[in-house]
Amino acid sequence: xxxxxxIHDVLDPLIDSLRASGRAVLQAPPGAGKTTVVPLAILQxxxxxxxxxxxxxxxxxxxxxxxRMAQTLGEQIGDTxxxxxxxxxxxxxxxxxxxxxxGILTRMIQSDPELSRVGTVIFDEFHERSLNADLGLxxxxxxxxxxxxxxxxxxxSATLDAEPVARLLxxxxxxxxxxxxxxxxxxxLERPSRKETRFENAVADLVHRAVHETEGGILVFxxxxxxxxxxxxxxxxxxxxxxxxxPLFGAMDFAAQRAAxxxxxxxxxxxxxxxxxxxxxxxxxxxxxVDGGKSRRARFDPASGMSxxxxxxxxxxxxxxxxxxxxxxVEGTCYRLWSKGEEGALQAFPPAExxxxxxAGLALELAAWGAGPEELAxxxxxxxxxxxxAQDLLRHLNALDxxxxxxxxxxxxxxxPLHPRLGHMLVVAGPEAAPLAALLADRDPLGRGxxxxxxxxxxxxxxxxxxxxxxxxxxxxxxVERIKQEAKRLVKQSKSAVKQELSDAEMAxxxxxxxxxxxxxxxxxxxxxxxGKGAIIPDGDPLCGARLIVVTELDGNVREARIRQAIQISExxxxxxxxxxxxxxxxxxWSKRDRQVIARKQEALGAVVLADQHxxxxxxxxxAQSMLAGVKExxxxxxxxxxxxxxxxxxxxxxxxxxxxxxEAALLETLEDWLLPYLExxxxxxxxxxxDMLEALRGRLSWEQMQRLDQAAxxxxxxxxxxxxxxxxxxxxxxxxxxxxxxxxxxxxxxxGKTPLxxxxxxxxxxxxxxxxxxxxFWASSYADVRKDMRGRYPKHPWPEDPTHADPxxxxxxxx
DNA sequence: CTCTCCCT
Numbered sequence: 175x176x177x178x179x180x181i182h183d184v185l186d187p188l189i190d191s192l193r194a195s196g197r198a199v200l201q202a203p204p205g206a207g208k209t210t211v212v213p214l215a216i217l218q219x220x221x222x223x224x225x226x227x228x229x230x231x232x233x234x235x236x237x238x239x240x241x242r243m244a245q246t247l248g249e250q251i252g253d254t255x256x257x258x259x260x261x262x263x264x265x266x267x268x269x270x271x272x273x274x275x276x277g278i279l280t281r282m283i284q285s286d287p288e289l290s291r292v293g294t295v296i297f298d299e300f301h302e303r304s305l306n307a308d309l310g311l312x313x314x315x316x317x318x319x320x321x322x323x324x325x326x327x328x329x330x331s332a333t334l335d336a337e338p339v340a341r342l343l344x345x346x347x348x349x350x351x352x353x354x355x356x357x358x359x360x361x362x363l364e365r366p367s368r369k370e371t372r373f374e375n376a377v378a379d380l381v382h383r384a385v386h387e388t389e390g391g392i393l394v395f396x397x398x399x400x401x402x403x404x405x406x407x408x409x410x411x412x413x414x415x416x417x418x419x420x421p422l423f424g425a426m427d428f429a430a431q432r433a434a435x436x437x438x439x440x441x442x443x444x445x446x447x448x449x450x451x452x453x454x455x456x457x458x459x460x461x462x463x464v465d466g467g468k469s470r471r472a473r474f475d476p477a478s479g480m481s482x483x484x485x486x487x488x489x490x491x492x493x494x495x496x497x498x499x500x501x502x503x504v505e506g507t508c509y510r511l512w513s514k515g516e517e518g519a520l521q522a523f524p525p526a527e528x529x530x531x532x533x534a535g536l537a538l539e540l541a542a543w544g545a546g547p548e549e550l551a552x553x554x555x556x557x558x559x560x561x562x563x564a565q566d567l568l569r570h571l572n573a574l575d576x577x578x579x580x581x582x583x584x585x586x587x588x589x590x591p592l593h594p595r596l597g598h599m600l601v602v603a604g605p606e607a608a609p610l611a612a613l614l615a616d617r618d619p620l621g622r623g624x625x626x627x628x629x630x631x632x633x634x635x636x637x638x639x640x641x642x643x644x645x646x647x648x649x650x651x652x653x654v655e656r657i658k659q660e661a662k663r664l665v666k667q668s669k670s671a672v673k674q675e676l677s678d679a680e681m682a683x684x685x686x687x688x689x690x691x692x693x694x695x696x697x698x699x700x701x702x703x704x705x706g707k708g709a710i711i712p713d714g715d716p717l718c719g720a721r722l723i724v725v726t727e728l729d730g731n732v733r734e735a736r737i738r739q740a741i742q743i744s745e746x747x748x749x750x751x752x753x754x755x756x757x758x759x760x761x762x763x764w765s766k767r768d769r770q771v772i773a774r775k776q777e778a779l780g781a782v783v784l785a786d787q788h789x790x791x792x793x794x795x796x797x798a799q800s801m802l803a804g805v806k807e808x809x810x811x812x813x814x815x816x817x818x819x820x821x822x823x824x825x826x827x828x829x830x831x832x833x834x835x836x837x838e839a840a841l842l843e844t845l846e847d848w849l850l851p852y853l854e855x856x857x858x859x860x861x862x863x864x865x866d867m868l869e870a871l872r873g874r875l876s877w878e879q880m881q882r883l884d885q886a887a888x889x890x891x892x893x894x895x896x897x898x899x900x901x902x903x904x905x906x907x908x909x910x911x912x913x914x915x916x917x918x919x920x921x922x923x924x925x926x927g928k929t930p931l932x933x934x935x936x937x938x939x940x941x942x943x944x945x946x947x948x949x950x951x952f953w954a955s956s957y958a959d960v961r962k963d964m965r966g967r968y969p970k971h972p973w974p975e976d977p978t979h980a981d982p983x984x985x986x987x988x989x990x
Numbered sequence: 991c992t993c994t995c996c997c998t
Contacts (some may be wrong), residue, residue, distance in 0.1 A: 209997065231996070231997080232995095232996065232997085233996090233997080259997090259998095260997070260998055275997060275998080276995090276996090276997065276998085277996095277997045277998030278998065279998095280998065281998060302996090304995060304996070304997075305996095305997085306996090306998075352994090372991095397994070398992095398993065398994065399992090399993070399994090400991075400992070400993085404991090423994085424993095424994075425993080425998090448994060448995080449994055449995060450994080450995065452995090453995090454995070454996080469994075470993075470994040470995090471994060471995085472993085472995085482993095483993050483994065485994090527996090535997095535998080539998095588998095589998095590998080591997085591998040592998080618993095621992090622992070623992085712992080729992075729993070736992070738992085738993085758995095771993070
């Protein structure tokens with residue numbers, strides 16, 4: 175039977191372009207048949223000598239594509255067409271087309287940098303922008319430029335955005351094909367859904383509506399397992415009896431996933447799925463899609479060296495892909511949980527993995543290749559922060575030297591099918607570490623709500639029956655089997671004869687030297703990790719009491735990560751593993767909590783403090799420097815005298831004189847310059863409160879500046895009695911206040927510079943009687959009224975008729 | 991109000 179697929183129409187131009195320019199981009203939507211037709215056409219046309227290698231993003235897809243092509247040729251798989259995926263290969267010396275998963279290509283290139291046996295490389299599903307596909311293409315481009323002009327490159331992509339990759343390929347021709355799918359009618363919300371409505375309720379309502387308006391299977395897209403469980407609970411009992419609810423997500427075991435995918439025998443089914451149903455799994459009897467509009471993705475945070483999950487709005491590309499799932503067999507319907515008006519605000523594409531992922535593996539591959547990321551032609555460059563963090567980690571693991579070049583150890587790690595952390599553990603600890611490496615590389619075989627202890631998982635892997643006898647937690651049997659198989663492969667591949675006899679915890683610590691956790695003081699099970707981050711064990715977990723742990727898995731919560739897996743380790747184990755990195759530090763710093771400078775000598779592994787002693791005889795400059803942080807937190811400590819001084823300086827500065835600024839803000843900015851030498855003996859908040867800044871502030875001024883200050887804004891006014899009283903500089907005008915009698919004999923108004931003082935004259939009891947800017951005027955006019963009034967009230971005090979010629983005094987009249 | 995998917 176000859177199948178006619180849309181792709182057949184473009185085969186001729188495609189072959190011609192590959193022959194002519196050696197490169198091409200094929201843009202074809204799902205259903206065009208590109209995956210199974212194009213490699214055979216290239217083989218038939220003899221476009222190149224040597225192998226045709228096609229990359230697939232998933233193992234299942236790689237195997238299936240190879241099987242379909244072998245079938246087309248009427249051959250067995252492994253004859254002309256074979257495949258190679260992690261741990262599994264079906265190829266022979268007759269094989270001309272090899273379908274591989276994306277990581278395999280990198281391995282092929284690293285072991286044969288010229289790809290000498292390969293004639294054509296095809297990148298299928300390139301729009302998914304996986305890390306390995308991006309890396310593979312960048313390496314292939316370098317190979318064709320430098321070593322192999324005859325190597326043909328074909329990029330196949332489903333999206334409408336083939337231009338950038340065509341440019342990357344040196345303006346390769348873009349050949350577009352139609353797809354073969356059925357129309358899908360889209361239903362948007364009439365108006366944006368209300369913010370107050372909980373997401374799960376809104377989805378449940380929309381599913382309810384879809385059930386009543388349509389026929390056939392319904393596929394609902396939700397961001398994660400939690401949302402799936404909650405929507406399931408909301409829909410239970412609300413839908414007609416013949417409707418079956420089927421959750422579908424990656425952590426489910428294989429049998430349960432199969433049950434969700436197989437067509438319903440009777441009645442309707444509603445599949446509640448994660449993004450697993452976007453591309454990885456196809457469900458045949460789906461005619462309706464309900465898209466909740468959210469997507470959960472991992473994002474690597476270079477600051478913490480951990481990935482965390484974020485829930486974001488779907489992109490237009492994802493929404494299109496999701497809707498297409500309704501039109502695979504007949505025309506379908508797609509309900510979107512957003513309005514048409516909101517659609518324009520959606521991003522076009524999800525970020526490429528190279529922008530958001532942990533780049534440790536990529537950095538190691540590039541080091542093995544001998545090039546920096548800027549030397550290769552990436553469609554999107556690797557995230558610089560993540561790349562730097564990755565190199566840092568690799569240096570810690572001894573995989574890179576100080577100059578960033580790969581070490582012998584690094585070369586060994588790069589050949590292992592493991593994250594560099596786990597590879598390092600396996601190489602250093604020996605084959606004994608294989609089950610742990612396989613366990614840590616895979617999904618947690620224990621489901622939600624399982625305890626944190628890693629030892630439980632290791633028991634399940636080493637002795638499943640013993641585990642089941644002792645524990646009631648649900649373990650994913652299939653997952654455990656997969657881990658055991660993988661462990662066996664790793665033993666073979668590591669070829670290591672090392673026999674270290676390390677404990678499980680010590681092995682884990684080799685992989686995660688930055689995640690040695692020490693329990694903090696206090697009630698909550700909080701830990702500080704050697705890398706400096708905080709983490710918390712869920713309350714009530716049996717591991718809560720452990721003083722030291724190795725954290726093997728945690729979420730990326732920004733403030734305080736939640737520990738998902740950890741194992742207890744002893745102090746002597748930590749000391750024997752990290753002896754060289756454990757050092758004594760002298761720590762002198764301001765403690766916010768204790769409101770004083772704390773000076774200690776600490777024995778530490780990174781941020782983990784194993785021993786802690788009081789530090790006597792701290793050098794005074796070290797102490798003062800630490801106290802500055804306290805001053806910054808507490809703010810300045812103003813005595814009345816210091817405040818007066820600063821205000822005088824400010825007044826003179828406003829007059830145009832060049833003096834150091836003494837506003838609060840300016841002083842806080844320049845603490846190091848003026849305060850530091852005066853802080854000796856000050857180490858607590860109380861000391862600081864009692865501290866008088868006056869001397870330090872005066873110290874800011876040179877002798878000459880002080881002269882100018884005293885002239886322009888003297889500190890004191892000398893009364894006619896010869897007494898010095900402070901001038902207040904806080905208000906609009908400088909001012910003084912004093913007993914009226916003390917001013918007898920003063921015939922001019924007192925001034926500082928050209929500014930008249932505001933003078934408040936007080937009664938003998940110290941109450942204000944008059945404020946004046948003009949003493950002579952006061953004596954001449956209102957004094958008479960004041961005198962009349964005061965004479966009666968304070969008869970023992972002098973109230974002369976002519977104050978300008980009276981003697982100033984602070985006393986009462988002598989008795990006669 | 992506990993984590994998507996995939997790969998050497």
